[in-house]
Amino acid sequence: MLGDITIGQYYPGDSVLHKLDPRTKILAILVYMVSLFIVNNFYGLLGMMAISILVVAVSKVPVKYFFRGLKMIIFIVLLTVALQMFMTPGDVVWQWSFLKITKEGIKQAVFMGTRLVLLISITSILTLTTTPIALTDGIERLLKPFQRFGVPAHELAMMMSIALRFIPTLVEETDKIMKAQAARGASFDTGNLIEKVKALVPLLVPLFLSAFQRADELAIAMEARCYHGGTNRTRLKALQYTGKDLAAGILCICMVAAAIISRTVS
């Protein structure tokens, strides 16, 4: 029932993107996001879209698999688009009682919608091509300089990797409980909103219960192996920048430059 959730999942492969240092990938995505908001006209947006498509192609993640992950966010995108379309004041193009669409609204909606989709595509490429462990290591290393100001870098990274690790487990668990309750005549997709929310109780109670139980078990397992946080912890695979990372960095700088230049084109 829920096999479609691919958020945060790793797709094994050996593309260039898989081999990049996680720090490079995280920083590159930050740069991409910034560029995405620097860009202010359609040419720029098209450029960003092209980059995004190129990145997906390079990652060698099957397009079908990739889009299945995106299906989840359609609702959020549609909501954003609708809000932008109806709420932006300006030249009215179309009106029906209190609803009105403006020229500025359409432009905003297209922009925000595209940005959102691109944003999520590129971040899902990050998790698709990076193992959770590499991702955590990367985040931890990047946050290290901020430790001086009290940012718990290791703990944050650990929390995130555990969260990512448990997404598929929880999905599986939800699926199992849904089926068990459906076998007892529960239905999750019929009735009005109140009935639907009520129908979630038989799903959520067992789910929370088992999640807490799992958390408890995990904590014990970690303690049994003498886990005590990040101090003095060494790594099996130390992160190392290579020539590929340098190339990626240069490409990123080009991207920002192009984004800034694109603002002058109109």
Added chain:
Amino acid sequence: MSLELKHVSHIYQEGSAKESYALRDICLNVNEGEFLGIAGHTGSGKSTLIQHFNGLLKPTSGEVIVDGVNINGKEAKKELKVLRMQVGIVFQYPEYQLFEETVERDIAFGPRNLNLSDIEIQHRVTEAMDMLKLSKKMRKKSPFELSGGQKRKIAIAGVLAMKPKYLILDEPTAGLDPKGREEFLELIADLHQQGLTVVMVSHSMDDIARYAQRMIVLEHGEIRLEGTPQAVFAQSELLDQIGLGVPTLTRLLIELQKQGWDVRTDLFHPTDVSQEILRALSKREQRKGADLC
């Protein structure tokens, strides 16, 4: 009236790189009143198979027919709830599906979904608890303060309260201690005695040997063997190959035979096996006596 699977195949993640057959061309009949055992290794498709019995999973191809109605057909759409009521599935570790504040309310969840009257619901809860020999004191307790075995009984009671005609159990004895295991198997045999059609999935040949009248053996989503336990266990080499083996007592007889004893190897009930061994012993005694003369 029966539960019928016609050429059912199920493919997971069809069309992607991870596409895999979970079931391949399964033809199976569950006759009313019988006790069918389904044996198979982890990943052999057992659980996938039983989820087809009440329409939780749709076959990629083929048909599932419950009492003459194709449950994935058009006419069944409105009646899916009723059909699901006919086929009660108890999943593996069913205690994880409990969620209500009291035992009573949890068992009543199924009947409530069927929109029955309060009196009928109460009646069914009492009946289901009686069937599983749960004491009345338990009714008002929270299911979460009970022991694992009791929780499992309550979960089964929750399915029985819907009055299914077919009861499907997925590894009902998984994770129980020997005593609890024994108790559960007795209970299930008892339910069968009371007229329920029982399908029990297990990877333990001993469990299936005890009560099943007929059994199938699954491997890689295909039916490898089908027949009475006696006929199936006679194929000990094939069963070993699949990795399931034969019941412990049958294994004993096979070992005896290897050592030159003249015994049958298609038995598995404790009484049958002990009689067979005694018979072989006395036969040998007789021969010894004859040799001496």
